[in-house]
Amino acid sequence: MNFKELCTARQSCRSYKNEPVPQEKLDYIRECVRLAPSAVNRQPWRFLVIDREPMLSQVKACYSRDWIQNVPVIVICLKNEQEAWTRQSDGHNHADIDIAIATEHLCLAATEQELGNCWVCNFDVQRLMGTGLIPEGFTPAVLVPLGLPADELRPKTRKPMAEVWG
Numbered sequence: 827m828n829f830k831e832l833c834t835a836r837q838s839c840r841s842y843k844n845e846p847v848p849q850e851k852l853d854y855i856r857e858c859v860r861l862a863p864s865a866v867n868r869q870p871w872r873f874l875v876i877d878r879e880p881m882l883s884q885v886k887a888c889y890s891r892d893w894i895q896n897v898p899v900i901v902i903c904l905k906n907e908q909e910a911w912t913r914q915s916d917g918h919n920h921a922d923i924d925i926a927i928a929t930e931h932l933c934l935a936a937t938e939q940e941l942g943n944c945w946v947c948n949f950d951v952q953r954l955m956g957t958g959l960i961p962e963g964f965t966p967a968v969l970v971p972l973g974l975p976a977d978e979l980r981p982k983t984r985k986p987m988a989e990v991w992g
């Protein structure tokens with residue numbers, strides 16, 4: 827796959843086969859995430875691979891959509907605002923930008939490894955913070971389910987080029 831083909835193949839997967847994710851695929855994805863850039867190279871992030879009970883059920887309970895129930899692995903993408911770079915001119919903290927870049931590395935690497943994945947931000951942050959899984963100083967930013975996909979490639983709905991560029 828060239829990069830454009832990879833961008834086309836990546837889609838939000840909301841249907842998974844309840845089968846384990848091979849460890850070598852996970853290891854490849856972990857390295858691709860580690861290589862992501864961040865402002866002033868602060869790398870203000872941590873990623874938790876949740877693949878066993880009772881933690882998996884605890885995390886699924888923080889996202890009230892039925893499709894999450896069949897997912898074998900969820901990655902919790904954590905940001906650390908204290909570690910992240912803050913722009914002096916306006917005080918803007920860059921943790922969200924940094925975690926977004928690394929999370930998209932995760933999703934693209936997973937797609938290349940033929941694993942279904944999906945950005946999930948509409949989860950209950952307070953409930954997840956209350957599970958005891960989140961290390962001190964970190965805040966969950968995104969959940970990314972991973973697993974063998976059970977759905978087909980869909981055409982993308984996107985703004986036309988002239989509305990996006992120029």
Ligand SMILES: Cc1cc2nc3c(=O)[nH]c(=O)nc-3n(C[C@H](O)[C@H](O)[C@H](O)COP(=O)(O)O)c2cc1C
Nearest residue numbers: 836837838839840944945946947948949980982983
């Ligand atoms: C920041 C962000 C948050 C998202 N949160 C959710 C979510 O909570 N639940 C969900 O099902 N999809 C979520 N999505 C997926 C988007 O709905 C999806 O990327 C968009 O509709 C485009 O479809 P595609 O990913 O299949 O190309 C999120 C995507 C992004 C980038």
